[in-house]
Amino acid sequence: MLEGMTTRDPRAAGLARLAGLIADETRAVCLLALLDGRAWTAGELARHAGVAASTLSEHLSRLVAGGLLAEERQGRHRYVRLADATAAQLVEDLAARVAPGDVRRPRTLRQAGAGSAMARGRTCYDHLAGRLGIAVTDALTARGLLRQDTGFALTDAGLRWFDAAGIALDRRGRRPLARACLDWTERRPHLAGAAGAALCGHALRAGWCVRIGSGRAVRVTDTGERALSELLGIGAAVLR
Amino acid sequence: MLEGMTTRDPRAAGLARLAGLIADETRAVCLLALLDGRAWTAGELARHAGVAASTLSEHLSRLVAGGLLAEERQGRHRYVRLADATAAQLVEDLAARVAPGDVRRPRTLRQAGAGSAMARGRTCYDHLAGRLGIAVTDALTARGLLRQDTGFALTDAGLRWFDAAGIALDRRGRRPLARACLDWTERRPHLAGAAGAALCGHALRAGWCVRIGSGRAVRVTDTGERALSELLGIGAAVLR
DNA sequence: CGGATGCTTCGGCGCCCGCCGAAGCATCCG
DNA sequence: CGGATGCTTCGGCGGGCGCCGAAGCATCCG
Missing domain, CATH: 1.10.10.10 (Winged helix-like DNA-binding domain superfamily/Winged helix DNA-binding domain)
Known part of the structure; x- marks a missing residue:
């Protein structure tokens, strides 16, 4: 042969x-x-x-x-x-392609409970995901800080917003500032990349949200609700 | 167990x-x-x-x-x-992650010849790659038509440029207009997404470049050199 | 119609790999 | 120091899968 x-x-x-x-x-x-x-x-x-x-x-x-x-x-x-x-x-991209029909839905109550906490808010590697991540991404977009229509990139106003909020962006590395990551539960893109990581890190450090137990699910605190409302106009109802 | x-x-x-x-x-x-x-x-x-x-x-x-x-x-x-x-x-992303040390370099003359034609210019699925793809991407960026520093997205000027050049962009689908694709031979990102596909399709239809034989390598024609020079200021030397 | 071409199905072979439990080694702790 | 804990190595087992060639089917063409 x-x-x-x-x-x-x-x-x-x-x-x-x-x-x-x-x-x-x-x-x-x-x-x-x-x-x-x-x-x-x-x-x-x-x-x-x-x-x-x-x-x-x-x-x-x-x-x-x-x-x-x-x-x-x-x-x-x-x-x-x-x-x-x-x-x-890489793992995210592959997982995102998995046909939705291929994932079996959780059955037990305990799993469903953990699932809904995860759906509300969680970390996805080093950035925010779930309804929380989507809400932040949507708010950034609505305020002209993030563009999604022609690609996925911060605007100049977006750069100024991070600066004003006191969230330092690492622009030296080769990592892109903004990148789309397909949200598993929402089936819509949320903000990843260096900016997404910086925002998530700041949110955890500033107490805007805290991890639930030892998992990757996070809960928005009262402080966080105020901050997200002031800085991005996100209503508390969206996060529940 | x-x-x-x-x-x-x-x-x-x-x-x-x-x-x-x-x-x-x-x-x-x-x-x-x-x-x-x-x-x-x-x-x-x-x-x-x-x-x-x-x-x-x-x-x-x-x-x-x-x-x-x-x-x-x-x-x-x-x-x-x-x-x-x-x-x-998906295939591109995975291939891009393959350690450069893992790819063995071609050995025979014929392979090397095909390799250099591929390195000059080729299609990568439906957009341009190789030095040609990089040159176009760089030129778009230098002229403020494409942003890479804050993500990877066309600018408003970029949208107008496509319009003026008579290259129709399909903005209805869910496909992002601009997306970065890591160039295998250049190890740098080039333009992919709906805009990259539209540009490549136009280049082939307008005779800016033609396929070499039956492979995916492409050669820039004289017409193409003039068009790329006029529209994007790309010097012919870059494409050789 | 009959031979050539392209693809698919099938049986069989061999290898690779994921699994386990047992045994062994390193670390921690009382 | 000795037992508990966490991880690794090893041997062995079983299943899955990639490979082939032979045979069969569909299509094309003279």
Whole structure:
């Protein structure tokens, strides 16, 4: 056989290998969990995924070797997190393409409860998502601070708004300031990129919102309601 | 075992299945080849990938069933193409993340020749790439028609430029007008999205550039050099 | 109509990979 | 120091999947 083979694209092997990292349901479970942007221990992920610790250990080694995860050893714990923003974006992009019909809806009450908290507000890697993320994105757009019609970019007024709000934007890196991230529960784009990260970081630091328990869901505080109302004209009702 | 399993993310199975479609080198070869945006027959792809027709037939069925490819039967031929722009973007995004060290450089003279033609100018799904794509993107940016510093979006002046050049933009669909696509050979972003597609389509229709043979490489014509110089101030030397 | 061409189906083979539990190592803590 | 905890390594098992060639079907063409 073969011989007739012409010039296989040299990227194919790497592409298949990269996709292969995500092409396992247990690893996919881990990557989606890590989308909260925080570090998990190997044991937490093993329990979360429902497999033996030994099994998960090997999965983590592959994901780290493949560059999707970064690890940090602390004593007898192995902490892993998504390697960087581009890794997070990759998982997001793939997850966003998954046909909505392919996701099974949660069944138990407890899951439904957690689900509705997540739908209200959560972090998506390092930016805000859920109705909260959408509300912020919509408000920025309505006020002419963010353009969505011709792409996805901050306007000059948007740059001034961040400056006036005292939210520092890191414009040195290669990371784009504004980027669209498709919201899983809302099925609409919300603000990601360096600006989205800065805004989320500020919101958590300033107490505009706090994490619920140990998950990625967040709740808007009274302080946060006032700030979002003053700075962006977001009504409290939208966030409930 | 198990029992301890908590709430696996319902998207995990779909995510793994989707990634699994790309996680095979032969299928990856096909997807990368199809990034030229045109339709290939099953036989062409089999020869290109260097596998038996029967093997490739099954691969195509899986890719079609998974929604990444669209097929069209004509007589005894089975034509396939990327299902839509989002499928193309998915493959691009994944390929862009492949570590540059992972791609082996071409070796033979013939491959090197094809490579340099590809590096000069080519189509990337439905927009321009290679030095040509970069030159156009840079020129649009330098003239204030495209913003890259705060995201990736056309400016109002950019909208007027397309209008004045007689290039119709389809703004009805959900597809973003401007989007960044990481150029494989240049390692820098070039213009994709509805505007990139419109520009590329116009360039081919107006004879600004023509396809070289049956591949995805394109060559800029004399007409094209004049047009690009007049409309965007692109010097001919850049395109060589 | 009959041979050539393109694709698909099928059976069979072999490899890869995900899974587990047992055993071992490192770390922490009383 | 010794037991508990967390992680890793190893052997073994089973299933899935990619590969092929042979055979069969549809289409095209002389």
